[in-house]
Amino acid sequence: MQLDPKESPQYAIVAAVQLPSVSDAEFNASLSELRELAKTLGITVVHTFMQKRSSFDTTSYLGNGKCEEVKRYIDNDPVMDAWQTDAKLLEYAGKIDFVLVDHDISPSQARNLELAVGCEVMDRTMVILEIFHRNARSHAAKAQVEIARLGYMAPRLREAAKLAGPQGRQRSGVGGRGAGESGTELDKRKIRDRIAELKKDITAMEADRVIQRSRRQERQGLACVTLVGYTNAGKSTLMRALTGSEVLVANKLFATLDTTVRVLYPESVPRILVSDTVGFIKNLPHGLVASFKSTLDEALDASLLLHVIDASDPGFERQLAVTDEVLADIGAQDLPRLRIFNKIDHVGDDAAQASCRAALTEKYPGCVVMSARRPDDVAALRLAIIAMFQGELIEAELFLPWSAQQVRGQIYTNCAVLAERSEEDGTYFTVRGEPAAIQALREQIDPAMKPVILEDWEK
Ligand SMILES: Nc1nc2c(ncn2[C@@H]2O[C@H](COP(=O)(O)OP(=O)(O)OP(=O)(O)O)[C@@H](O)[C@H]2O)c(=O)[nH]1
Numbered sequence: 001m002q003l004d005p006k007e008s009p010q011y012a013i014v015a016a017v018q019l020p021s022v023s024d025a026e027f028n029a030s031l032s033e034l035r036e037l038a039k040t041l042g043i044t045v046v047h048t049f050m051q052k053r054s055s056f057d058t059t060s061y062l063g064n065g066k067c068e069e070v071k072r073y074i075d076n077d078p079v080m081d082a083w084q085t086d087a088k089l090l091e092y093a094g095k096i097d098f099v100l101v102d103h104d105i106s107p108s109q110a111r112n113l114e115l116a117v118g119c120e121v122m123d124r125t126m127v128i129l130e131i132f133h134r135n136a137r138s139h140a141a142k143a144q145v146e147i148a149r150l151g152y153m154a155p156r157l158r159e160a161a162k163l164a165g166p167q168g169r170q171r172s173g174v175g176g177r178g179a180g181e182s183g184t185e186l187d188k189r190k191i192r193d194r195i196a197e198l199k200k201d202i203t204a205m206e207a208d209r210v211i212q213r214s215r216r217q218e219r220q221g222l223a224c225v226t227l228v229g230y231t232n233a234g235k236s237t238l239m240r241a242l243t244g245s246e247v248l249v250a251n252k253l254f255a256t257l258d259t260t261v262r263v264l265y266p267e268s269v270p271r272i273l274v275s276d277t278v279g280f281i282k283n284l285p286h287g288l289v290a291s292f293k294s295t296l297d298e299a300l301d302a303s304l305l306l307h308v309i310d311a312s313d314p315g316f317e318r319q320l321a322v323t324d325e326v327l328a329d330i331g332a333q334d335l336p337r338l339r340i341f342n343k344i345d346h347v348g349d350d351a352a353q354a355s356c357r358a359a360l361t362e363k364y365p366g367c368v369v370m371s372a373r374r375p376d377d378v379a380a381l382r383l384a385i386i387a388m389f390q391g392e393l394i395e396a397e398l399f400l401p402w403s404a405q406q407v408r409g410q411i412y413t414n415c416a417v418l419a420e421r422s423e424e425d426g427t428y429f430t431v432r433g434e435p436a437a438i439q440a441l442r443e444q445i446d447p448a449m450k451p452v453i454l455e456d457w458e459k
């Protein structure tokens, strides 16, 4: 693909087949999401060529007639009468860089469609992969995206090679993905080797992460919440509001790719860590789900998921379902979850907001309806989160011998200290905190020590 983020503008048309099982609303919502995805890459979609069919054409996705129509437009051969009256359409004829397809099409369909219309074809998966590729920042995210991209490219290279003939030397396709130019066997081996190398890197990074994670848990025994949800729902905005941090917020899809962790602010007892994660999307490429599982894994160690949903998006129910599906895919379906319907300020006037709020609370009992832009709402959410953790707090007495005074700071960090008294052999603390945090502290002070739980004491 020849996309240059600096070289703008680039234009595309969408070629879309609507199957009988897909409603107009669903079809249009998915297409407008594809246009948003393209926009994120700096590509303007100037027109959508639609076709209703009972199934996708097995050879080239679109039927012959539609292919011909698209080709004429791309070749600036706009002889079709309907186009003459559409000035905007005429303006872009002959200037198209890409044909976008909303469905995942097979490598051979993509190849045949490219040949039929004379322009590079990108399907939804490829568009998403390209966005992830551009937005990846950390070493781990870059490696994960590259594996997913290589996995996507491999069968397409084989397809290019088949079409290029036995010598496999012909340049591959109109846009030219720079592949299939030389011996394809060599390319295949290179891809395999590269994927193996990246996987090794990631395994090493994961090993580091596991060590870091267990160290962190030992050290802190903190409560963790993770923000998850559809892309652009407002996760990073909430993260900023809840933690007073400066994470990236942008009105574009997949602004966040790496997991960031910050402490809930103002600090609470117990201290609560908040993680911001990559957003989900319909038809998230499988390679990417697998790749990002390890990035998400860490975040999914959370005790509570905050599932953020954009209440102002008419298609929010579909987005909610997609997030639930992806969470199930990565094995996180059983984590406790708090649904947060965000952007209520963007739902029309006061009356519309009130009825939306009422409908949501009725349909999703226990959910939070709010705007990340309203400080009062954020403060209320903060209290709700803290309350969920404090419900589980217990009181305990910890004895800290003089020889273990280095743990003192951690007792104060992880628990509320209700009383402290010094005796000859050390200090006694009466604390309130998470059972796991208290247990971690006990073990740190003295693995053999059995502190007395106050409730037991009183009996
Ligand atoms: N009106 C309104 N806009 C909001 C609200 N919360 C977030 N936004 C806007 O929505 C857009 C997306 O916000 P982000 O916080 O980047 O969304 P995200 O869920 O982190 O998105 P990804 O990182 O792409 O997955 C930004 O333009 C925000 O300013 C809200 O409560 N009300």
Ligand SMILES: [Mg+2]
Pocket (backbone or CB within 6 Å): 235, 236, 237, 248, 249, 255, 256, 276, 277
């Ligand atoms: Mg974000």
